[in-house]
Structure formats: C-alpha cells, structure tokens
Amino acid sequence: MTRIVVAGLGDSGILTAMRLARHHDVVGISTKPALVSGQELGLRLSRPEYWARDYWIGFERFRGLDRVRTVHAELTGVDLSARIVTARGFDGAPIHESYDTLVIATGVTNGFWRQPMLQSADDIGADLRAAHERLASANSVVVIGGGAAAVSAAANIATTWPGTRVDLYHPGARALPHHHDRTWRRVQRRLCEAGVGVHAGYRAVLPEGFRADEITSASVEFSTGQPPVDAEAVVWAIGRVRPNTGWLPAEILDDDGFVRVMPDLRVPGQPGVFAIGDVAATDPLRSSARNRADGLLAHNVRAEIAGRTLRNYRPPQRRWGSVLGPQRDGLEVFAPNGRPFRFPAWSIDRVLQPWIVRRGIYRGVRD
Structure with missing residues (x-):
C-alpha cells in the first residue's frame, strides 16, 4: 500500500x-x-x-x-x-x-x-486563558492591522466587554483590502455599532525587540505622521x-x-x-x-x-467567508461578491x- x-x-x-x-x-x-x-x-x-x-x-x-x-x-x-x-x-x-x-x-x-x-494540551489551554485574561483586565485596547483577524478581534473584544475602549488602526484607506467593498462597508457598520473607533491610514512602527507572540502595552508610534497612542493592551494582527x-x-x-x-x-x-x-x-x-x-x-x-x-x-x-465569526445575533458569511448570507443564532x-x-x-x- x-x-x-x-x-x-x-x-x-x-x-x-x-x-x-x-x-x-x-x-x-x-x-x-x-x-x-x-x-x-x-x-x-x-x-x-x-x-x-x-x-x-x-x-x-x-x-x-x-x-x-x-x-x-x-x-x-x-x-x-x-x-x-x-x-x-x-x-x-x-x-x-x-x-x-x-x-x-x-x-x-x-x-x-x-x-x-x-x-x-495544557500548553494550549494556558495560552488561551492568558490572552483572554489579559484583555478582560484592560480598560483600553488597541488593535493594529487591517485584515480579517484584526477586524474580528476589535469587534469581538468590543461586544464582549462594552465598557472597554477599543480602537482599530489600519494602514490603508479601508480595512479588509482583499475582500469586496460591500463586505467592508457592512463590517465597518458593525464595528461602529459595537463602539469600535476605526482609524484609517495609520501605519504602525514595530517597537524595538517586537515579539509577534505577545499582547503588548507600550505606546504605538506611526510612520505616517500621527501622534502615538496608548492602551493597556495592544493586539498586533498585522499579517506578518x-x-x-x-x-x-x-x-x-x-x-x-x-x-x-x-x-x-x-x-x-x-x-x-x-x-x-x-x-x-x-x-x-x-x-x-x-x-x-x-x-x-x-x-x-x-x-x-x-x-x-x-x-x-x-x-x-x-x-470570502466569515469575518466577525459567530455573534449573538447569528453568523454572516460573505460571498466573493460581498453579499452576506446569515445563519440565525439558533442554527x-x-x-x-x-x-x-x-x-x-x-x-x-x-x-
């Protein structure tokens, strides 16, 4: 065989x-x-x-x-x-x-x-708990990146902890650059409804000694001229x-x-x-x-x-596919043409x- x-x-x-x-x-x-x-x-x-x-x-x-x-x-x-x-x-x-x-x-x-x-299995479980607890204890969160992972992180953090200030900084004119425009317009509305601050045209500078495998708390500086921003937790989802x-x-x-x-x-x-x-x-x-x-x-x-x-x-x-993942009102899956199909929450x-x-x-x- x-x-x-x-x-x-x-x-x-x-x-x-x-x-x-x-x-x-x-x-x-x-x-x-x-x-x-x-x-x-x-x-x-x-x-x-x-x-x-x-x-x-x-x-x-x-x-x-x-x-x-x-x-x-x-x-x-x-x-x-x-x-x-x-x-x-x-x-x-x-x-x-x-x-x-x-x-x-x-x-x-x-x-x-x-x-x-x-x-x-213990290592995997410890990683899951550590990241969750780090964000649960933060009063402010900054998410860096413009792809689906960054957008999903910002939206879900904001809906799970509505008292936390959440801001998304992405380098392009719009996030989700590889998705259809319709997808981004729909997702952007969901972000705003969740209270996420969306900031376009911000290209972050990686801090000295940057480690992609951790959530940081240092100030984030930008090579595009904007002033630095601070948060208690910074999630780097920059697609590297x-x-x-x-x-x-x-x-x-x-x-x-x-x-x-x-x-x-x-x-x-x-x-x-x-x-x-x-x-x-x-x-x-x-x-x-x-x-x-x-x-x-x-x-x-x-x-x-x-x-x-x-x-x-x-x-x-x-x-194409899901961007925000399962939400309490259901799951939206986007077709390549940007049109969403919704699975009701119960389904x-x-x-x-x-x-x-x-x-x-x-x-x-x-x-």
Missing part, C-alpha cells in the same frame, strides 16, 4: 489526510495533539471556551482520522531523494518516517495565535505571516519561503511531493486553505499514483456546527 506522509495537521492537513486514508496508509505529523485552528481570532480572545468547543478538537475525536497514524512531533528535515521525513518527538526522541508521497501542509506563523512550537518551512530545502521554496507549486499543487521537479494551505504559493492570497482544495489534492495524489491526468486549482480573486449550534461542519466537512466528530 502507498505510504503517504501529511506534514502538518491544521484544517487543510486534516481534511486531506481523511480523504487519502480511505485508500492509502497515511501518517500525519503535527506539533499539536489536536486541531488548533487559526480561525476566528476574535472569538478565541473574547470567548475562549466557546471557541475551543469548535476549533480545538483532539485528533482522536475525528472519525475520519481513525485510519491515520498521528505523530506528535516537530519536523526537522526531509531527504527528498531518499523520501524520508525527520522529526523530533514530544519526548525529544528522533523520528524518521519514509514516504511514497509527501503532502506539505505546515501552514504559517502569525501573531501569538498561530505558533509552530511543540505544545501539549512566516511560512513554517524551516525544515524544507531552499530549492523548493520561493523568495519568501513559501513552497512553490504548480497549478495541480505538485512541487516542481519533485515527483510525489504536494503542498496545500497557507504554506503553498498557489496565488497571491495563498487561498487553497480557505477554498477546500483538499478534495482536489487528494484526487491529484491518487491520479499521480495511478498515472492519470491531474486537475488544476483555480483560486478565487477575492477573499449555529443546532445545524451549522453539528451537521454542516462536524458531520459534513469533518465526516464525524465524537463528543
């Missing part, structure tokens, strides 16, 4: 491993003992118990992973010629996994909520993503460190090597993680093994999560 190693078990890696495990011997390697999603930062910060229910799920709970052998380890290297992946286990022991096909899905590092280090590719040879990476891929998600010049998700340089938005390319990749892996024709991934031109726990997400997308999640 063909041996497939899936390097990285975030959303894209898990979904790909599930599909491939129906027909092949699949090994998944992850620095976490569970899916710890990078989605819905605002919900993670403001209501961590609610976020954890749907976005922090132990691998043993996924029925689709029953046939996948999961390895809790940090990737350290790969020999593309010998087809062997090396890693360091949670106990420090060296690990070697041979493969016929390698799927690279190691994602990116982004702020304090998406870090690649080895963690136990770094691909988790330090374990890979430079020959398969682009100038920014992302994995080079062809339209069919294969790595050029490397038979049997594919990449998917935020780590794959599919398009400027690296959109395969948010557009269910796991089905296409699984098809292409099987097609390569069988000598059949592979299909190409066609990325959308704009970002999130009764329909969306149990039936569409857990059963439909993840093919069954145990309680």
